[in-house]
Amino acid sequence: MSTFNELMQKYVNTDYSVLLSLAKEAVSRLIGPCRTVDPQYNGNYMLCSLVLSAIGADGVLTALEKKLLGDVLGLDEQGIQKMLSMYNSGMPDLANHFADNMGEDTKADAIMLITIFAAVDEKISREETAFIRKLFQ
Numbered sequence: 001m002s003t004f005n006e007l008m009q010k011y012v013n014t015d016y017s018v019l020l021s022l023a024k025e026a027v028s029r030l031i032g033p034c035r036t037v038d039p040q041y042n043g044n045y046m047l048c049s050l051v052l053s054a055i056g057a058d059g060v061l062t063a064l065e066k067k068l069l070g071d072v073l074g075l076d077e078q079g080i081q082k083m084l085s086m087y088n089s090g091m092p093d094l095a096n097h098f099a100d101n102m103g104e105d106t107k108a109d110a111i112m113l114i115t116i117f118a119a120v121d122e123k124i125s126r127e128e129t130a131f132i133r134k135l136f137q
Helices: 002-012 016-037 044-056 063-073 077-085 091-101 104-119 126-136
Strands: none
Touching (some): 002 104, 016 044, 016 104, 044 077, 044 091, 044 104, 044 126, 063 077, 063 104, 091 104, 091 126, 104 126
16 A cells, blocks of 8 residues: 555656656557547547546646646647536546556556646545546556
8 A cells, every 4th residue: 555655646746847748648648549449539538538537536626737737738728628618427437447448558558647637736635546546456
């Protein structure tokens, strides 16, 4: 358990610019698998489900989470609001199902992306921790 907590703390202590770079790398690797399971929306709905599940895990959207969302996906304020309005309660289950069924590398990228969004505001809530732990299982 302490190893998991240490890993989460490592992300919390990481500089924003490094988290941004890691998140962009994860998105670049995830877009292909997302397109595979979500051809109708070119992978965007699946990717949105991953990101919004992380942001919505604790029910709080912080300024840093919002900034990261825009920076990672190249969205302006209107694009961010449009994406946030897409959130629904089924997205966490979809994200978990995706992570469980797309292979270990894709699962690792999905968990990393979700963890980055959870950690960017310099704390990871109990709800965020529980969601990330569920993804590891």
